[in-house]
């Protein structure tokens with residue numbers, strides 16, 4: 332059978348990778364309404380998507396000068412964060428086939444707690460659950476948990492290794508046939524088939540077993556997004572799918588090939604690690620309409636919000652710099668540990684600067700560019716144009732599928748489902764119906 336692409340819908344409000352999302356006149360604005368998420372889930376399932384992808388942060392983002400005010404004021408990315416496990420629960424109930432990725436932190440949560448959350452969701456979703464494992468390296472999260480804000484980057488991954496080791500053992504602490512449920516004899520479960528861990532490690536002591544029978548998925552599908560060398564090693568060891576924000580095909584391919592090579596060095600066999608690349612489609616009935624829409628979207632970005640978001644990304648206080656400050660001056664002051672320096676946006680930034688090498692880029696110009704799509708590629712055109720671009724990225728083996736990030740919520744998913752999905756299906760690049768053979772099989776991970 333022809334290789335088919337995976338698709339996920341990115342669920343982040345009130346801003347998304349597009350910083351002006353909630354201001355779009357077709358966007359919903361009540362992001363605390365459960366029905367909104369149920370409807371999104373139904374839309375994605377109608378479009379035969381694989382996943383709804385829920386990112387996470389454990390703090391209100393801080394912006395311009397280290398406080399939350401600007402980003403909350405203008406409804407920037409992450410100004411509202413529901414607890415991901417509770418957010419997806421009604422979405423799970425509203426669907427039968429769609430999978431759900433929730434992002435949870437190995438730094439601020441205990442392995443037993445994490446194993447139990449995913450254990451319950453595994454059961455309740457009939458195995459349709461995935462975990463985007465993050466180390467929550469950003470300082471602002473630490474302030475909410477009484478930790479020293481400067482957490483050591485690599486040590487967080489050491490801890491994450493132990494968390495995953497423990498979670499996978501906890502998910503398997505009940506053998507598949509441990510539940511007996513014999514009402515006549517009164518035997519509920521076979522204790523011989525339920526095992527303690529008695530783990531004593533560098534970070535945790537966990538006795539086990541988990542207080543839940545093994546779930547139908549045997550635990551969640553494991554996803555990761557780190558891009559540092561240590562993050563890639565971590566993904567190579569554990570990830571089944573990686574989520575990438577890469578601004579171009581080369582970046583996607585390099586990341587995918589590199590993590591796969593590292594996995595091979597570790598002796599990993601089985602299905603190759605898949606890469607899902609974030610994309611931001613901007614659709615129009617004609618190319619001119621799509622271009623006009625992109626220009627319209629840009630006008631929804633508040634410059635002050637954009638600057639605050641850029642400051643958060645850089646991890647430095649931008650309030651001392653005039654909006655017209657040359658970007659080089661600001662980058663030189665970045666301490667080398669920001670998200671930009673960690674790799675997520677650095678190649679993007681270099682490319683933007685290189686596009687017009689004679690232009691003296693200012694802080695505000697770059698900030699607006701970043702707020703347009705957070706360095707996610709914008710695909711602007713008709714449904715057929717967008718399908719062409721997705722097809723090229725997919726067939727060139729740069730990636731295995733896409734995370735569709737919205738410019739208006741949930742209308743972007745409705746448009747994509749109505750216009751682009753049928754085009755991809757016509758080309759044989761996407762399923763036309765679910766296989767009914769289980770989540771891992773839908774994702775092509777059971778090879």
Ligand SMILES: Cc1cc2nc3c(=O)[nH]c(=O)nc-3n(C[C@H](O)[C@H](O)[C@H](O)COP(=O)(O)O)c2cc1C
Pocket residue numbers: 385386387388434436464465466467468484556557558559560561562563574575576673675
């Ligand atoms: C594309 C992408 C998406 C991410 N999404 C999240 C997220 O939703 N929540 C979070 O806490 N961290 C997120 N992260 C942060 C990573 O999980 C990781 O903690 C961080 O990138 C530091 O690791 P690194 O230096 O290996 O990249 C994301 C990172 C990338 C590159």
